[in-house]
Amino acid sequence: MSVLSARDLRVWYGTSRGPVRAVDGISLEINAGETLGLVGESGCGKSTLGRSILGLLPRGAVIDGELLYDGQNLTELSQRDFRRLRGPEIGLIFQEPMTRLNPLMRISDHFKETLEAHESSLTDEEIRRRSLDALGGMGIPPTRFRQYPHEFSGGMRQRIMIALTLVLRPKLLIADEPTTALDVLVEAQILQILGDLKKNADTALLLITHNLGIVAESCERVAVMYAGQIVEEGAARTVFSQPAHPYTSELLRSIISLKTTELHYIPGAPPDLADPPNACRFHPRCPYAMQVCTAKDPIEVRAETGQRVLCWLHGPEEEIPPGGKAPLEREAIAVAEEA
Amino acid sequence: MSTNGAGAPLVSVEHLKVYFPIRSGIVLDRHVGDIKAVDNVSFDVYRGETLGLVGESGCGKSTVGRAILRLYDPTEGRIVFDGQDITELKESQMRPLRRRMQMIFQDPFASLNPRHSVGRIIGDPLRAHGLAKRGDLSKRVRELLQVVGLPPDAGSRFPHEFSGGQRQRIGLARSLALNPDFIVADEPVSALDVSIQAQIINLLERLQGEFDLTYLFIAHDLAVVRHISDRIAVMYLGSIVEISPAEELYENPLHPYTIALLSAVPIPDPEVEAKRETILLAGDLPSPANPPHACRFHTRCPYIQPTRCTTEVPALRKLSDGHVVACHWAEEIKAGRLRPKEREAVAEQPLLQPAEEPPPV
Incomplete structure (x- = not known):
C-alpha cells in the first residue's frame, strides 16, 4: 500500500535567469514499511523533492502536479494544514546534525517543545517517558537527558535528531543525506538504526543521498535522479546489477x-x-x-x-x-x- | 611508482606533537588543559610517492598536514624538509621554502577569492615571490591553465563561472605555479560529485608524473585513498596506528581500528552488501583533550585483551616489509587467533561532571 504517491510533480524556482526546473515531472510511490533510496548528484533536485513533500519549499518556488498523502493532495495544502502533518505524520531528518539543535536548549527541552506542540494533552511524566524511550532506542542513556547539544558528538547529535523525529511516531520519514557529515563508522551506526526502524515500526523511509553505497546497503528500491527527472526506478538489486539507463x-x-x-x-x-x-x-x-x-x-x-x-x-x-x-x-x- | 623505503625522504616528521591550549576565564585566562590534536606522530614521505593519511574527522590528520607546512607551530617534535630542519625556522626563513611546499584545499567554493579573476588567483603566488614580470606572468598563467586542462582564456573569468571540478583545477594550477616539490592535498575530492571525482584523481596522478611531485594525500574516504596512494598511514585520535603499502593495507589490515574502518565502508552492490559484515564500534570517538591511557583505541576495540591493552602504550612495530602497526596483538590478529567480539557501549567519559538521574522535568 502506498503511503505517498507523486504524479507528474514539478517544482520550479523563479530566478532572474528564468525558471530553474529543479523537479520536472516526477512520478513516484513509497509503500508502507519500505525504504526508497533517491540518488543523484548535487543540484539534481533530490532535496527539492524531499522538501516539497514537507511543504518546506522556499518562497519563489512554484509547485504543480499531484502529491498524494493519505488522500490529501499536498501541493494544495495550506501552511497551516502542513503544520499539523509535519512531525506526527511526516518526519524529517536533516543533513547537518551539528547545526540543527538549539545550543541554548537542553535535550529535554527539545523533546518537551516537540511533544507539546503536537500532542498538547500529554502530562509532563508522559513526555518524559516518551522522550527517554525514544532516546533509549538510539542508545542515548537517560543520564544525558538534561545535557546541552554541545556535550554530544556528531554521531550522537544525529541520533538525538532521529529520536526527536521518531518520538512523534511518523508514518513517513524523509532522511536528507542523514550521514553525509559523519564518518564511516558513525554512518554504519546510523544506517543500522534506520534499518531497525523499518523492522520494528511500519515507517516508510525516503532516503535521499548521493552515496550509492548507502543505497545498496539499506534500500529495497531505488530511484535515480538526473537534472530534475527520475531516469530510472526499480528494485535496488536489479538497478545495481543490470542498470537500464x-x-x-x-x-x-x-x-x-x-x-x-x-x-x-x-x-x-x-x-x-x-x-x-x-x-x-x-x-x-x-x-x-x-x-x-x-x-x-x-x-x-x-x-x-x-x-x-x-x-x-x-x-x-x-x-x-x-x-x-x-x-x-x-x-x-x-x-x-x-x- | 613504488618508492617504498627507497632513497632519502623528502619530508620527515619526528615525534610531532601539536597541542591546542584550552583556556578558561576572561580576566585570568588560565590554561586548563590541551586538545592533543597530534600526539607523537612520526613518519616519512619519500620523493615521488603519495602517502595517504586517513582517519575520522577530529583524528588530527589535517593538523598534521598543516603543521608540516608550518601553518601551525608544533608543540614538540621535528619536521625535516629535504634534509633541513624547519621546525624552528622564522617566517622570513620559511618564505623561500614555501615555494617548494604547497597545499590544495577541500572546498573549491571557499578556497578561491570570488572577487579575483582566475588569472589573478593563479598569478598571485608568482607575484608574491617576485618570480614573474607582467608579460611573463600572463604567459605563465596560460601555461598553467593548460596543464590542468582548462582553456587558456579562463584567466579573465571569475570563480563563480566554473563548476566544482573546474574550480578544483584552478586551485591545482595555483599550487603548481611555484613549481613545488611537495603538495599537501587536504580532502581534494570529497566536495566533488561522484561522477567527476576520478577526473581530479587522474589529473593529480598525471601531474605527479609530469612535475615530479610528492603528495601527502589527506582524506577520510578509504576507497579514494587506495587509488592514489603508494603507502597509507591510518590515524586515530592524534596517533598513527598503522602504516603500510596501499595494497597490503586493504588485503591485510592488522590494526583493529583499520579493520573496523575497512569493514564499515559501504560497497555499491546489494549482493555484496547482503553478505558483508560490518564491525560496529562501541561508543564514540573519545575527546582528544582527555584521551584514554595506554592504547587509545582500547575503549572501543573489538579485539581487546585483558592484559597490556589498558596498561601499556603500544609502539609502532614493524610486522613485515614496510608494514608497521601500533597494536600489542597484531601477530595474533594476523594469524587469525583473535576474533572480534561484540562490545557493550562503554559509557564515555563526559567532559563535564556526569549528571545524576535526571529530576522529573
Whole structure:
C-alpha cells in the first residue's frame, strides 16, 4: 500500500535567469514499511523533492502536479494544514546534525517543545517517558537527558535528531543525506538504526543521498535522479546489477569504492537546470547518444529487467523517427569542458 | 611508482606533537588543559610517492598536514624538509621554502577569492615571490591553465563561472605555479560529485608524473585513498596506528581500528552488501583533550585483551616489509587467533561532571 504517491510533480524556482526546473515531472510511490533510496548528484533536485513533500519549499518556488498523502493532495495544502502533518505524520531528518539543535536548549527541552506542540494533552511524566524511550532506542542513556547539544558528538547529535523525529511516531520519514557529515563508522551506526526502524515500526523511509553505497546497503528500491527527472526506478538489486539507463551505469562505474580496479568518470558536468539540454538531458554526456536523443523527450518505458526507465535505448520503437537510431555525431568533449 | 623505503625522504616528521591550549576565564585566562590534536606522530614521505593519511574527522590528520607546512607551530617534535630542519625556522626563513611546499584545499567554493579573476588567483603566488614580470606572468598563467586542462582564456573569468571540478583545477594550477616539490592535498575530492571525482584523481596522478611531485594525500574516504596512494598511514585520535603499502593495507589490515574502518565502508552492490559484515564500534570517538591511557583505541576495540591493552602504550612495530602497526596483538590478529567480539557501549567519559538521574522535568 502506498503511503505517498507523486504524479507528474514539478517544482520550479523563479530566478532572474528564468525558471530553474529543479523537479520536472516526477512520478513516484513509497509503500508502507519500505525504504526508497533517491540518488543523484548535487543540484539534481533530490532535496527539492524531499522538501516539497514537507511543504518546506522556499518562497519563489512554484509547485504543480499531484502529491498524494493519505488522500490529501499536498501541493494544495495550506501552511497551516502542513503544520499539523509535519512531525506526527511526516518526519524529517536533516543533513547537518551539528547545526540543527538549539545550543541554548537542553535535550529535554527539545523533546518537551516537540511533544507539546503536537500532542498538547500529554502530562509532563508522559513526555518524559516518551522522550527517554525514544532516546533509549538510539542508545542515548537517560543520564544525558538534561545535557546541552554541545556535550554530544556528531554521531550522537544525529541520533538525538532521529529520536526527536521518531518520538512523534511518523508514518513517513524523509532522511536528507542523514550521514553525509559523519564518518564511516558513525554512518554504519546510523544506517543500522534506520534499518531497525523499518523492522520494528511500519515507517516508510525516503532516503535521499548521493552515496550509492548507502543505497545498496539499506534500500529495497531505488530511484535515480538526473537534472530534475527520475531516469530510472526499480528494485535496488536489479538497478545495481543490470542498470537500464546509461546515466545509472556510468554513475555506478564512476564510484570509487574498495572494489573498483580502474578509475572512470562521466565527461562534462551536471547541467544547469535553468538552461537544461534539449530532449534527453543526459545526451551531452551519454556514450550511447543517438539522433533521437537530441530531438524528442524520452518516454518512460519498462526495461526488460523490470525497472522504469527514461531512455530511448529502451524504446518505444514506434516513437523513434526513421534514422533516429543513428549515433550522435559530435566532437569529443574537450578536456576543457570537463568539470 | 613504488618508492617504498627507497632513497632519502623528502619530508620527515619526528615525534610531532601539536597541542591546542584550552583556556578558561576572561580576566585570568588560565590554561586548563590541551586538545592533543597530534600526539607523537612520526613518519616519512619519500620523493615521488603519495602517502595517504586517513582517519575520522577530529583524528588530527589535517593538523598534521598543516603543521608540516608550518601553518601551525608544533608543540614538540621535528619536521625535516629535504634534509633541513624547519621546525624552528622564522617566517622570513620559511618564505623561500614555501615555494617548494604547497597545499590544495577541500572546498573549491571557499578556497578561491570570488572577487579575483582566475588569472589573478593563479598569478598571485608568482607575484608574491617576485618570480614573474607582467608579460611573463600572463604567459605563465596560460601555461598553467593548460596543464590542468582548462582553456587558456579562463584567466579573465571569475570563480563563480566554473563548476566544482573546474574550480578544483584552478586551485591545482595555483599550487603548481611555484613549481613545488611537495603538495599537501587536504580532502581534494570529497566536495566533488561522484561522477567527476576520478577526473581530479587522474589529473593529480598525471601531474605527479609530469612535475615530479610528492603528495601527502589527506582524506577520510578509504576507497579514494587506495587509488592514489603508494603507502597509507591510518590515524586515530592524534596517533598513527598503522602504516603500510596501499595494497597490503586493504588485503591485510592488522590494526583493529583499520579493520573496523575497512569493514564499515559501504560497497555499491546489494549482493555484496547482503553478505558483508560490518564491525560496529562501541561508543564514540573519545575527546582528544582527555584521551584514554595506554592504547587509545582500547575503549572501543573489538579485539581487546585483558592484559597490556589498558596498561601499556603500544609502539609502532614493524610486522613485515614496510608494514608497521601500533597494536600489542597484531601477530595474533594476523594469524587469525583473535576474533572480534561484540562490545557493550562503554559509557564515555563526559567532559563535564556526569549528571545524576535526571529530576522529573
